[in-house]
Amino acid sequence: MTQYAFSFDGTRCTGCKTCEMACKDYKDLDLGVAHRKVYEVTTGETKRDDKGCFTTTCASYPLSLSCNHCDDPTCVRVCPTGAMHKDAETGLVAVDAGKCVGCGYCHMACPYNAPKVNREKGHSVKCDGCAERLVSGEQPVCVEACPARALDFGPVDEMRKKGERAAIAPLPEPSYTQPNLYVKASADAKPAGDAAAKVSNPLEVM
Amino acid sequence: MNAAVGFANAWDEITLVLFTTLAPSGVAALIIMALVFVARGPALDAALRVAIDRFLWIPILVTMVGLVASATHLGNPANALYVLAGIGRSPLSNEVASGVVFLGSAGVYWLTAFSADGGRPRLRRAALIVICVLGVVFVTAIAFAYDAETIESWHLPVVPLSLWANALLGGPLLALVGLAAAGYRSRDSRLERGLVAVAALAWAANVALYLLWGASLPQIENALGSASDLAPAFVPLAGVFAMLAAAGVALAGMTTARVPAAATLPPWRLSAAFALAAAGLFVMRFAFYMTRMTVGL
Structure with missing residues (x-):
């Protein structure tokens, strides 16, 4: 088996969301459903000292995640x-719609907000790594669409060379599920589990 | 994250709120009614034993309404048989399978209560012991159904403990209904008073667990917020629970104390007592589903 993985370069991503839109277009996803989402992560605060001088540690960084x-x-x-x-064969995680009861437990338990029950279809839906494109030697559509080439996809041994196993906020420690996402973190990225890093666009991504 | 997200979480699972309100109490009530026969054995008057057996339909119905309600939240119930594939791996499969086995066994037992001679007491007693064990397994499976390491707000000792405390509050009150409907009254009301006392103790345990739980919610956080953001009214809701459940226990206690020892207790008044407690439990099960959050997103 060849385990496939994504890589994400936080020093390249501009947060343009082309990856998300390309996926929605290619998979023809309805309003409210997205298999890849861009999380806007903000950190820091602005303070005023005794003399009225403002200082800030505020920063933000995008994280594209499926x-x-x-x-x-x-x-x-x-x-x-x-x-x-x-x-x-590929280690890709997928839903067999012929078996799914649509109970939503996958959605409740996934710490990466990946699966979701599509009530109209009656089963869970999620990113399948564009498995059909992989068969024909193509990259997933999100990777191909990224104008900054911040995303990549391939055998895990290759992706591992591009960064650390995902351990930046707002993601959890990788020990919970051993994600096949390798990240080159931006300078402002906070470590996994750092609650000071907040997702500032929850209505868009959750 | 805010209360609107928490409310949506719980509203999406409203049928599970109903299921986890009713089923634990229904199972506990059936066990208590069964234990009357198991404990007293052949000493129990035959006609009364048959009446208790037949009125097991009350806790069986309450449990079944819960289980059927839970099935309605499924996107595609036609695939439900595949749930058996996850037994041992998925806690949800364990819950469903143990529920089906329990209800199936209890249902068959109940049907045989209508045989002309009332069945063989020794065999029926043995069957009831098995059904009681299956019931304990089922309630424990419900308590751990959503115990996943990644759901940090539910992966807590207080979650299964409170579900068992729920069962020990609603169960005795519903058992009083079933026993009263069957025309059973213990000598000097010892059993009835005992059941009210168990419910009162379980009430206190529930309140203590909810206060402990409510106090821990602000510390459970991820990059989206804390569990207390999802259910900011958790402690006030626990107050609503305390009042409703206390009213239910008090009504059952007064009913037991005031009706003369020789007379049968009025099932409708006891039903109202159970309904009050169940309403309180429903509120806190709703609060539970509001707090769902993972270690990540």
């Missing part, structure tokens, strides 16, 4: 039907 096709995916662990599964 399913990380984890080595130990919690969505697969909790799924009651086995609909959520890891592909034996």
